[in-house]
Amino acid sequence: MSGLVIGQQWWCAAGLIYLLIRVSRLGGVIAPISLLVVVFLSGSWFLWQNSQFDRLSWHEVQPRAVQLRVYPDDIQVSGNQLMVTGTTNERQHIRAFGRLKSATEARHINGIRQVTRWLVQGTNTLMSTARNKNQFDQHKQARLLKRHGQLEMTQWQVIPSKSRWWQLPIDRIHELRKTLLLRFAALPPTLSEYATNLLLGASDATFYEHNPGLQQLGLLHLFSISGMHIVYLVGLCRFLLARCGLTRETSYVLLACLLPAYALIAGGSATLVRAVLIGELGLLQPLISGGRHQLSGQDAWSWSLIGGLFLQPGVLLSLGGQLSYLLAFTLLVVSVETAWWQTWLMNLVGLPVILHAVYQIHLLSTPINLLIIPLFGWVIFPLVILATVTSAWLPGLTNMADMLLHGFSQLITWFGQLPGLITVGKLPLGLTVILLIVTLLLIDERKRRLHWFMLLTLCYGSAFLLLHFPLDGEVSFIDIGQGDSILLRDPFNRHVSLIDTGGRVGFARPAWTKGTEPPARVVTITVNYLHSRGITTLDDVNCSHQDADHIGDVGKLLQLMTVRRLTIPAGMRQSRGFQTKIAPYLKQTQVIELQAGRPVPNFPFTIYHPFTPGPGGNSDSVVLGAERNGCKFLFMGDLDQAGERAIMQQFPSLTVDVLKLGHHGSDTASSSEFIKQVHPQLSVISAGLANHYGHPKQSVLDTLQEQHIPSLNTADVGMISYEYYPWGNSHWHTMLPIRTPQAGSPKPSREPLP
Structure with a gap:
């Protein structure tokens, strides 16, 4: 229903019809009626979301004067470029752009740590659809992010904003995030990049320019806060709380309250929301059931998907959301396999989705993942946390950590430059779905795995020939x-x-704006x-x-x-x-x-x-x-x-x-x-x-x-x-x-x- 209503992917109707037929053949009336109720409720929710977006969006270009309530961590300064994201009194989410006149002004605005109101004037621009084949679609992204307009600012005035009682908790979390962003920015360069990405989920475009091997080798998931990071952080907090003398039940309640706050601090990405929802279920379910019932992995995954779609209706229309839920589901299926075989199968499952969106794959991707993931979990992630927390008291450790992380980045870049990067091309949507289904069947039917592997190889070979030797x-x-x-x-x-x-x-541009092109x-x-x-x-x-x-x-x-x-x-x-x-x-x-x-x-x-x-x-x-x-x-x-x-x-x-x-x-x-x-x-x-x-x-x-x-x-x-x-x-x-x-x-x- 999300793909059908939000994404307007009409082929999703075939999947919905197939599901209805399967459920109707189970016998009885409870399951079909329940499914129809879910279809009706979810369809109504998604249609309402669409209507709200269309109602609040700007559809005409004209001069505008608006007042935006802006969280401090939604103010971004890059050279002389200013970008703020805020909410109008009509609940419109607007992104506004402007040019700064001096380095002093840039430092002043970047140093804002409280929630503010911005009185801005300018002319809005319309978020266009892709103007070239396979180009990034700005309008589609705006719908997924619920962004209703963008404005080119000619004038702006910043004034303090008073928080009402129900706004205080969220405001304080965003103010804390901005404080942490400024503190992390003062760390040595490589440690600063790692801490900002891994702990706060704030990705800087220059980070991936400095580390091209991450994308070439398919290691971007390591720097997107996801299940692995949440499991690690929850485990670390449980260990510390136990050493402080708290009971298991008390620590579970405390962590269940802190996880949503951390989701806001870390940016609230699709992968993070899924991981936090599963974490909440894992913490609260034993408390509710008194330890008598164990929630299965499939049920936890399903509830996280329902919650994720409720909070972010377009989550499955983004590459991050697709890979997050797909790989989490696959991990449940392949959990009985060896770690080596798990990594191969999960990379194989994600491959059709990646090629549909990114077009390239590196032959060393799976071996490097097998090598890097344990090193990342046992060395890199703990080192980033330790060096960041102790930076004020142990500068020697901070500098040593920065050197080690810089060496790690150079190693990844070196691996990425090795031969093996294959440009396959953009897989057509229909072929992507077929390859995904065949891959899942290969994993599920172990006795006929060789047959499905041969069919999968044939499909990929046909796709490669079709893309590299097109008829047109x-x-x-x-x-x-x-x-x-x-x-x-x-x-x-x-x-x-x-x-x-x-x-x-x-x-000609002033020297202080260099590097912002x-x-x-x-x-x-x-x-x-x-x-x-x-x-x-x-x-x-x-x-x-x-x-x-x-x-x-x-x-x-x-x-x-x-x-x-x-x-x-x-x-x-x-x-x-x-x-x-x-x-x-x-x-x-x-x-x-x-x-x-x-x-x-x-x-x-x-x-x-x-x-x-x-x-x-x-x-x-x-x-x-x-x-x-x-x-x-x-x-x-x-x-x-x-x-x-x-x-x-x-x-x-x-x-x-x-x-x-x-x-x-x-x-x-x-x-x-x-x-x-x-x-x-x-x-x-x-x-x-x-x-x-x-x-x-x-x-x-x-x-x-x-x-x-x-x-x-x-x-x-x-x-x-x-x-x-x-x-x-x-x-x-x-x-x-x-x-x-x-x-x-x-x-x-x-x-x-x-």
Whole structure:
């Protein structure tokens, strides 16, 4: 019901129908009626949650002045970036962003330790759905987190907030958490990161950047407060309370009261809520039953799932929630196995879910887990607790612990760099469910385990071939913001090319804000999409010219993927843009300078510009032509109108089906004469949403309308893809629906080429 109502995953209805049929065949009427009551109650609860979210969410962009009640631990400062999360008087949960003006202001706001009220003014932004295939979906996350809006603050005022009597307990817990966050931040760097993650559940993006091996080796669960951490902490507290002379019953009651408070202190993640609920059941059940009845593991797991869904209705729609409940259930089933076999089976169960969300797996993941988990439980976790608690009295121990943890981090990074990282690609949802079911059957039916293992191997092999040798090809205009990035992929991935990578235009920033830049879009968008298609190697990356919004992220791309060949306009090798953005990251990549009239062997494009070497400015942009499935494309870079006239003179008979307009639709390009000569049936504009340059210009749109040429803009519809098959079928696809099509533009978002 959660997947059906909250996640709108209609296939969940099949599981619900199957469950109803199974229960109806048990005989009697109590079980079917009970199940129907549960379906009705849970469906009503989830529908109410949906209606509340829709009612409270902001659906229009407009200036707003709101008052937020903000817990101190919901204030985050990163360089000159400020982010606060608070609640309005109407019970809306709002996240607000602002820019700080000085390091002094940043320290002052970051040092706030009490609950405050923020009087903020600004304009809200709408949380959009994913604008590219397999991109992070901001709107979906907002629904899961019950976040009703986000605001770009232009002004704010912070005033003290008085707590009412029923707010005092929660307020004091959040104030304690902020005090601990500030104290942990003053610890040596590595110990600070470990203590903040392991004890307070406060993950910093830079932590995973500093420790890439954690994600590559599948060790992120060690740094997400979960069942292992709760069992360890409860066991430690029971030991200490017993040494203080408290009876077992008294210590159980005390721990049952403290666990919910710790859930708030540690961030309240999905994995933590599940572990705390199971911990509460384990502590309270012997007290209630007087020790006469023992709650089974399956019942404890089931009650924790019911409680988790009541508190967080979308918990099973997040990767953390899925893995938490799935692996906890699997542990109950495989508890009779050896520790070695338990680890293998649990990794095998989580693999389909991980590949559906992350696309990669390391062959050393299971062996490293077998090695690291005991070390983590017996050495790392106790060391972090001991060094953190005694940091004020034993600085020598604190520094020694920091050195040991730094060595441990380096060891994990070294393991992560070993060969064995396999990019499988994004498993389709249906195949993910099938693989999960087959894996669970493999675990359950021990006598036929070999048969199920062979079937599972066949399924994974088929999935790998399907993802790495797809039948379809594509020409995709990636929505990279204000910039260009175009992917051309042949069927069966015979040849994969990328034209430009996009990149942010750099501006001078104060020294105290360094290190706060957001991740490059080529990582979160382009590389993420390539990995989801099982692609780790690009045959060629083509740099149109040296502007940052076209090649600013080439260096990052070269670090993350294998690039066999990189092309640039003739003469650009000596430019400052090439020397700073590309040259430092070149390894085995071949660099070729392009010039019209000079063919390049095995190059799947026709070169129409430049005609002479140049420094790599707009007027030197490489213009490439390509034909896919009988459809002719022309990619203009940022070429100006003078360059267009030169192409018309040199290639007077040039016509195309699809024209990628030059310079993002600027009026410095796309002259009426050029558009008329090449006579495209469709024009594509790559521009950023609400960009500061006013692209595309109205004069260019007027030219297109006068010549009855439809246009698609990434700013309006997200990623634009032309998908085709070897037997000739093709269609266009846009990530977002075409809401206000211009005259002559394709009507639906999937339409054959005009």
